[in-house]
Amino acid sequence: MADERFDLSYTGAIAPDADPAQVRERLCAVFKLAGAGCERLFSGKRVVVKRGVDATTVAQYRQVFTQAGAVLEVTPSERAAPAPQPVRPAPDGPVEDPTGSPETLARIDAEALALAPQDGFLEPSRTVKMPAIDTSHLSLVQGADWTLADCEPPPTPIPTPDIDHLALVDIEPEEQRQERSD
Template sequence: MSRYEIAFSGELAPGATLEQVEINLTRLFQADAQRIALLFSGRRVVIKQGLDFAGVEKYREAMARAGAIAEVRAMPVEVEEIELTAPPAQPAVQAKKDSDASPPPLKVAPRDEYMAAFTDVEAPDFGIAPVGSDLQDARAAAPAPALDLSQFSLAPVGSDMSERRRASDVPPPDTSHLKLLD
């Protein structure tokens, strides 16, 4: 099934004003002004990817109604092909001796230049642990830090532990004797 992405490069529909399109896109995407400004930065911004054709058409039509011209592209389908080489032929006597040993590593043909760098890497064949086994190595408990707390003391029971009053925390002046005249 083909997948598509929809992107926007700041292109406006004929007759649309920048201010009106920004307002419409703000409403459409329910985004703040900063995100909408990124859409009009001049760069190609991918709005959504991995959509089917019907989904990408909904986005394109909604943006067209808002006055913005969206770009729709098919996403490339990545298919990785791996060719396994046949295991080397072993004499019957050698195969009997090696039956207790682990199987030989697989040879994989590189798919491109990047993977060609990993052709000579030998890695052990790790198996799968049984269900319920602990995969984390056991750690020794961390020793408690040595702290000198001798300069601290406890407040007496019932004391006020709030912040110390500041000079600016004086009560407001009494204004009950003031009156407003019409």
């Protein structure tokens, strides 16, 4: 049981009574995420926070996520347990909440928790293979005085109808029409 390992992941779920804006702010501050890294954490997709951790680390992460108002998912890991590392004492005093509120997030052992780089991602980026597209037939509009209207294709001309076979005739006066109908 002591060798059991867990994977920690987050899908953007928050506690029912938590404010989403505060949860986002607190988690991004704890993991020192900004911009794209924070967006990725709250994308709604499963993001692996940490793999192959022991029960003590699970408890620490769960406490941080719970105090932030988020729901952490813990699943048994399929990875082999790493070699044991010496235990270091926790730093003195609690870590202050960056929002300025008096509540504390947790005591975090600096060696037990690893944070992603501030401008980095929690998972490595994937290489996308794009097909080669021939753009040799495209060109740019010359000069600085162009508008998007210059990029529109010319309108299709409307053909002029052939009316040569038509002729105008005089209109019969009303009296002649009545005489014919009688």
